[in-house]
Structure formats: structure tokens, C-alpha cells
Amino acid sequence: MLLSMDKLFLRFVSVFYPLLAKTGVDTIQLNEILRVKLLLDNRRPKAMFATKRGANGSVTNKSPWFIIFGTVVMGVFIGLVLFLNKMPYVGETYYFLIFMVLMTLTLISDFTTVLIDTRDQFILLPRPINDRTIAVSRIMHISIYVLRLALLQGAPALVMVGFLDGIMAVPIFFIQILEATFLSIFFVNIIYLLLMNSVSPQRFKDIISYFQIGFSVLIFAAYYLLPRLINVSVLGNISLLSHWWAYCLPPVWIAALNELLIHPGRSNTVTSLLAIIGLTLPVVGLWLVAKVLAPGFNRRLSVIATSDGNSNTLTEIKKAKRFSLIEKISNLVAPDPVENAGFRITWKLSARTREFKMKVYPAFAYVPIYFIYIVFSGKDESFSDRLDKLQHGHNYILLIYLCSFILTTILSNISMSEKYKSSWVYYALPIDNPGKILSGMFKAVVTLYFLPLCLVFSVIIVSFWGPQAINDVILAFLVSLIYGILIALFMVKGLPFSKPVVNKQGGGKVITSLLMMAFIGAIGVGHYFLMRWEMVIWIAIIPAFLIVWIMLKQYKKQSWESIEMADL
């Protein structure tokens, strides 16, 4: 089905070929590149087969059907915005605002890897293809990808508009979706160009990946916190369009088309002018991208692809000094040489592997978001009331227990890497006891990620709730460690960065992880009830510490039999 959809898109795109040919694009080559690129997209290994492959080429994380379903659900939610305001003009403005923001962010975060496919450098560039053709093929490739996304995301609203404004509004809305999509592409191109012209290629990749991290945090925070913090009905009553600056917002131009054609009675010259801008700007934008921006864009991209290895050496030397502290810590925490090696390799690879950071860093933001979400879930009180209640309650241990979420995230990603084949060293070298590497890995995860986070929260907790919280913090930390070792024991079967990226967990593992969640939850609740007796907490710290110590010792003894090895 996906395949035939692509063919349809190719047919659709070919409508523009005569126009593009006039700007100097070789349309035969263009069609060929697009066809192959779409084929490549479809053949990119899906999560299900990722066990087999995954060393080369990017691996899509979710199955396509899941993505399609998610996008449509998202579309339903944004579509609801249309009902917010009685005037569809305003409702549509909101709708397209969200639509375009989402579209732009998705484009930047999801599509960058496809856009900067370094293989193109060697496969396409030596062939007689002009810059414009390559650039346009990239834009078209994005467009097709985006159109698929846009149609899925827009489909629910398309139906809703029919109910709101009558059947005539539906085809118009379709055109509006196209407008919004092309404008988003135009904006993304401008953002890329600005970034590429102002920062070095290496930085560019980093910025994009931080962008992606920021984006996922934003979505997450918006999802959990927005409904808690603002009253949605207020939004409906703001008359956005009474401000003159609102007319500078592209979504207004797009919404104006509906106003002009469906409610001609309400529209005036300004509306029709806006509607015309809305119609022409996407076309002009695409033309501008193809004609003016594309050649430079392409050149910068090629620099990104080639300069990968050249610019690193200087920064490396600068960093060396700062890390000597961590080196000392590693010697202290993991004195055994093999264990120490495990510690150091985990530390260095985790700090330098972009994919790992992408998956793990957002989790650090999730913890406070979850905390605020849970703590502020009461409905009817004012903000200061809640804050007051919070200070006199004992909710703070929740914050530490929530940190164990970080442990789960890191540990479930630590053994995976796209370059897992380099892990042959573990198997080729005479290592008698892989448990040592694993325990080094675990210690690195705890000391470099978990402990600092807990320390930050402890400082916040103690300054907010007072020193009687110290014992709770220590106990919660130790319990989280026990939980962490359990996860490491049962869920992490591979050495650090030694397995191909797989996203689906087996059914058995899901049950184990649920059981462990329940376990830490139960202990947390127990802890919460014991908190009134300060002494009990202090005493409980001793057995907890012993358990952690013994478990770590045991963990270190893992043999080769319990390690899952990937096919190298």
C-alpha cells in the first residue's frame, strides 16, 4: 500500500516537471532520484527486522502503521481546535498555527538524517547532475514525505470542517492544507540555510540533534502540562484578530481563504488580500527555494558530509583536562582494571554517541515534568494553595523515585548502538568475566547520570522542605539503585553498545519490567508511610545499603552464558 501511494505521489509531482524544467532542472534525473529515494525509504529496515540488520543505514524506530495511527490521532486533537471559536476564521487560524508548527518541527527533527545522507556525496555528486536538480530532488523528496504526513494529519480536520462549514469548505480546506504544508517546507529551508551559514558543519549536526531533543521534550511537556496550567476555554475567547500584528502570521493568510469563499458576507478587502497572499506565497516560496536558495544549500550540505573527520582534533584536546576528574572518580569507583575499562568505555561512548543522547537526554526533562504533573493534578485550587500544600506534604520523595525512570531509560539503551559491530573486541579479548564490564557500565551510568541528577534534586528538596528530608533522599536513592540493578540484571543482556538497535521488547521482558515497576512502587509507598518516623528511615538505610552492596557484588559475577551476543 505504501508503495502504490508513492507512485501516486510521483505522478502528482510530475505535474510540476515542465515548470521545473524551465528553471534548469533535469526532470528525467529528478524523477529517477525521487523514485529511488522513495524506494530506499520503504526499504529502510523496520523495527521488526532490526535484529538482523542495522549496522548501516538509519533504522526507523516505529513501524509505519503505528506512525500512521499516531499521526491521525494527533490530527483529531488538532482538529478539535476548529471548534474552539464560533468564528471559523479564528478557529482555522489556530488550527493552521498548530499544524504548521508541528509540521516544521517534525520536518527538522525527523527528516534531517534523510536529508544529510552522506552516501549521496559519493553516489550522486560524481554524476553529471546539476546542483539545482539535486537540491530540487531533496525538496521534492521532503515534500512527498511531508504531503503524506500532511494528508494523514489533516484528514480528521477535513471531515470536521465539512460538519462545521458545509461540504463546500472541504475542497477549500484541502487547498489550505497544501498551502500550510508548502509554507512549512519553505520555512524549514530558511532555517536550514540560516543555520548552515552561521555555524560550522559539526555544530550544525549537534544543533539539529538538540533541536530534536528539545522538540520531544516540548511535545511531552505540552501534552502533560498545558491542560493543567491553562484553561482551554480562555483561548477560545481571545479575539486574536483584533490585534494588527496577527495579520503578519501566515496561518491567518491561510485561514482567510475559507473566510473569503465560504463566508463572503463577513470578508472585506483585507481578507481577500490575505487570501491571495496565502495562495501565492507557497508557490513563490518554492520557486525561491529552487532558484535562489538551492545552489548554496547544496554546497553547504556537501561540506557537512565531507568535513566530518577534519574538525574534531582541536576540541578533543581542550576537553581532556576537564575529564581528568571523571577519570579519578572512575579509578575510585571501579578499581578493577576490567571493570574500570567498562566504566570508561560507557562514559566515553555515551557522551559521544549522538543516537544515545537523543534517546536519553529527553528523559532528564521528563522527570520534573512528571513531578509537576502528578503534584499539580488537583483541579479546583489556586496555584499558591497547591504550592502551600506541597511544602507541607511529603511528596518530595516522589521526585527521587521518579529519577529511577532515568535509570530505566539509560539502561535499556546502553547496550544498543548502530555501530555495534565494534564490540568484537569484547569477544576477541581474553575477558574471563564479562560481569566486570557490566558492573563498570552500571557504575558509570549511576555516577555520571543518575547521581548528579539526584544531587540536584536533593539540593532543591532540602532547601525547599528542610534538612529532615535528607534521610528520605538517601533511602530513596538506595532503593532506586536496587531497582536499577534489578533492571540491569533482567533487562540488559548485552555489553555496553554491543547490540543492534531494536525497539520492540519481547513480551516476557515487558512483564518483568512491569513487575519491577510494581516492586519499586510498593517500596515507595511503604517509604511514604514510614516517613513520619525519622529514625525508622535512618535505620532502613543500613539494610538498603547492604543489599545494594551485595547485589553489586553478585552482578559483577555474571558469566558469558548470561550475555546475549549479536551476530557480528
Next chain:
Amino acid sequence: MSETPLIQIRNLSKSYGDKLVLKNLSLDIYPGQVIGYIGPNGAGKSTTVKILTGLIPDFEGEVIVDGINMAKDPLGIKKLFGYVPENAEIYDVLTPMEYLDFIGRLYGMDETTLHDRIKRLLTAFSLGTNADDRMDTFSKGMKQKVLLISGIIHNPKIIILDEPLSGLDANAVIMIKELILRLSKEGKTIFYCSHMMDVVEKVSDRILLINKGEIIADGTFESLKQNHSDTLERIFSKLTGREDQANEADAIINAFD
């Protein structure tokens, strides 16, 4: 050998930041020559190749191929070149048939000629039975063969081979060596980059040695032998200032003490 050079490089310079990788390189290459291009790691070898193939568009100096100026019409030059890159970058989820079809079409080849040629080449490279298998299951040598085909599929005037023998077995190596000689007899100009001195010695009729961004030796193997040493390996180490390999090896052995 004709009078006008096919490739003319004049005062070619390229720097990455402060680091000058190519220093005023000037070079004439005549049609039908097999150029063995050698040099130590980091000497500027692959930079030269990348400039010639258009992978690096910004450089100082002048590159003229078959009367076409690189700065003015890079596409015209790219049409003349066939390039087999060193790092085996390939869309390996495609089949050889699909991939080569794609490449051929990018050169604007007509479908019937293209398909016929692909089939014949694949069979000649003994990949005939794998034509419709995805390349992600291929061995390194098989991928290398597909890359080689993709470099000659459009029957180019000039072929640039960057370490083309990596991953190939002995039989394939013999075949490629034979192929290079035959191609040069057909009048093709071949630019052959490699670290394997024995192969370079045998296939090239002109050897260029680059070191630190400058060409320090240029001539037939025979002429280089007269002036320097008896094998290309020795000539290489003598000219790139590393004659004390014995001492280096000593130092390595001594490091264990």
C-alpha cells in the same frame, strides 16, 4: 600519445582551515595513460581525487579536462569521468540491477542499452545470478564489483579508481589488473590510487608520488628505478623520507623491554 593533455591541473591548492593539503599542484595527463597515484596517508591523494570528481567544489587553481574548465562546467567534466570511490558507499537496500539502472539513468542512458549492458557486465563480473538480490546481503568484494561496474557503466573517457581492489579475492584482482590494461588499450585514461605498490608497479605506465601536498616524483616505473631504487616500495619509502623503517621496527621491539 597525443600532444594536448586530457587533464590539465594548474596551481591547484586546497586548504582545510589553516592546513594546506595541496600546494600549487600542476599536472598534465595525456589520453590513454594509466596513472598510478601513490603517496602516504594524508598526503593529499584523496583530496586531489575529490576535486577531480567534483566532490570538493571549492579550490584554488585551475582544472581543465578535455578542454572543459572545472569552474565553469563541472557537469561536462563529470560526464567524462567514471569514479569508483574508496569507501564503499552504496544504497545497499537496492539490488545491483536497481542500483545500476539508477546510476545509468542519471547519466542519461537509454534504457535498452543500459539494461543490456548491466546484464552483460554483471555476468562478466560473475554476479549474474545475484542481479536481483539486495546488496545488504553481499560480501565486501561483491559490493566492490558493483561499484566498479557503476564506475564504467556509461563508458567514460577517464576512469578514477580509488583503492579498487579492497575486499576482492585473488581471481578478481587478476581480472581487474587485466581489465585496466585492456581499458587503456581502448584509449581510456585511468587514474589509479592505491597503497598496494606491487599492483601500481605492474599496471601503471606513469607513476605520480605525492607527499605533503606536492608531487615529488613523476615518471615511468623504469625511470624512477634508475634514479632511486629497485622496487616501488623502496622508492616510495626513500622519497617520502621514511628510510629508517628498520629503526622504527627496532623501536617497536624495544618498547616491550
